């Protein structure tokens with residue numbers, strides 16, 4: 239076992255410890271992990287000590303070495319120890335020769351008598367002594383340290399039921415729509431029932447006749463046309479009941495028939511409808527029943543062995559890893575043994591390939607002859623003996639009796655087939671559970687994938703708002719350009735007005751500014767700047783920014799709608815589950831940002847015009863306020879000259895003082911122009927910032943809106959993913975438990 243390379247191997251080697259004292263025995267059993275002990279008595283009688291100190295405390299098998307059994311004293315010591323419940327006596331091959339057959343008999347008898355004695359005691363009195371306890375296991379009916387196979391089976395059975403119930407719970411949670419879980423529930427309740435031998439095969443292959451032959455009486459109908467249309471359980475009944483009450487039909491359509499055939503004592507035989515493509519309903523019924531079978535008896539007809547539909551059916555049974563025993567029925571139709579062997583060879587070769595195994599069990603039988611023989615045994619013993627002498631008859635009936643022997647072996651737990659029966663029975667629900675768990679794992683994997691995709695979808699959608707922000711930003715450039723160009727053209731017009739107003743040749747203006755001073759009424763240039771330039775420009779700006787704000791709001795609503803619809807389209811069944819979310823989302827969308835509009839509204843054309851006038855006035859006053867009549871006359875002179883240079887020339891000709899005074903005029907005018915430009919630039923910057931603020935606020939609103947409406951979807955997807963992952967973990971755990979259970983079952987063996 240240690241050398242085995244097989245990864246499948248799960249059987250660990252047994253560890254034996256040789257001990258000489260009770261303390262060493264207890265230590266080896268409790269903490270050193272020995273599987274059994276060999277207690278070296280070493281010729282000193284330690285009977286009492288062994289019983290009180292070792293058997294009571296050690297929970298593993300204890301074998302004793304007493305020395306040569308040829309010695310009468312040691313021999314009787316060995317007998318005493320065996321009777322006290324020791325698991326066995328270790329003896330060398332050399333010493334074995336010195337033990338007579340008679341003494342051997344006594345040794346075995348003492349062990350056997352002990353077993354019977356303890357069983358009787360258990361039945362008659364629950365007060366168990368040390369021997370009955372089997373080293374501390376109350377209720378054990380076997381020798382020291384051993385758990386009987388029956389007890390082991392019971393322990394496994396209880397453990398299996400717990401694991402399977404847990405599996406049902408996990409499966410129902412993982413796949414609530416999986417109807418097949420009822421198969422598992424049925425199989426669990428079937429665990430307490432006898433072994434389920436299920437007879438399958440194509441219609442007319444002789445299943446009913448075969449079952450009758452097994453039962454020894456013609457209980458079932460047979461015939462050349464399909465006779466079995468429902469699943470029929472054949473169960474044991476004490477005596478032949480009244481004909482009308484013999485069979486019960488259950489709500490699921492299955493029949494249960496109670497028969498007094500002894501073979502049904504330890505197994506239930508199930509007759510199934512014949513399989514064949516043309517009998518679809520029957521085929522389905524039988525297929526659905528296959529998982530519940532502990533053993534499948536696959537009946538084939540010798541006149542058409544291994545048809546295509548049989549091959550398909552066989553393949554199907556392998557999905558459930560069912561053990562199949564093949565029965566080649568009607569083998570009486572072969573002329574001789576040679577023909578039969580050819581047929582057997584053909585079937586074996588092909589089924590071996592199909593089942594991918596070298597080990598195919600096949601019994602050639604003649605159910606008809608076997609039944610006839612059984613029926614005639616009772617009323618025609620003579621004819622039976624005649625038949626038995628007939629070699630031809632013998633090979634035709636031999637197979638059936640061999641199969642019968644095999645099946646009876648199944649009922650005896652002390653044989654290897656008996657152990658196999660236990661393993662098959664315990665394995666049936668496990669195979670179903672494994673299949674269902676694996677199907678659930680497939681579903682859960684898909685669901686997990688889906689949940690991850692959903693989560694990703696929500697995250698992608700929420701993140702895609704950033705793209706929308708970029709797009710808006712690009713589109714908003716156009717708006718900004720419009721506003722800037724409006725400011726630019728206004729500024730240009732004002733500058734032009736400044737330049738045309740601030741002319742020395744503007745005699746009227748000069749006169750009115752210089753002589754009327756502050757008291758002068760509003761100048762035409764100021765009126766023009768307010769009415770013709772700034773007033774209309776502010777109006778235009780207000781309109782433009784009003785449009786801009788509206789555009790932003792419509793974009794915000796459009797985007798919001800787009801995201802809302804995207805979520806709703808993806809999860810049609812889950813449209814904003816909570817009113818609160820709806821309210822929050824509306825609240826977000828109601829947020830308005832109109833910073834840029836406020837900026838333009840706060841800009842007063844009248845105030846700006848006043849400022850303009852003051853600037854103009856200051857330039858004139860600063861220039862002409864100190865000039866005398868000469869300067870003024872020069873100025874008058876220049877009124878006919880169009881340009882500044884000419885102005886200056888004229889002034890220069892008229893008066894040196896005038897020249898000095900007005901020489902600053904052009905730079906003052908430039909200062910006003912610069913001031914106008916600065917003011918316009920400042921306003922442009924302020925508006926641009928305000929527009930950017932509005933834009934950012936709008937995109938933030940869209941982002942917040944998408945987050946609010948996306949949250950329930952995101953939570954839902956995350957919750958679903960968490961749930962699916964938790965279910966996947968539960969499935970893995972139960973899968974491991976089932977595997978461990980399967981290994982325990984595989985390790986069942988006769989002690």
Ligand SMILES: Nc1nc2c(ncn2[C@@H]2O[C@H](COP(=O)(O)OP(=O)(O)OP(=O)(O)O)[C@@H](O)[C@H]2O)c(=O)[nH]1
Nearest residue numbers: 441442443444445446447461464465466512605606
């Ligand atoms: N020669 C021969 N005929 C058999 C044998 N066993 C059954 N038959 C015949 O085969 C026919 C079909 O037998 P059934 O036992 O009804 O077959 P079945 O498989 O139960 O049929 P369905 O229940 O319809 O699926 C009957 O006519 C039987 O007499 C046999 O061993 N040898």
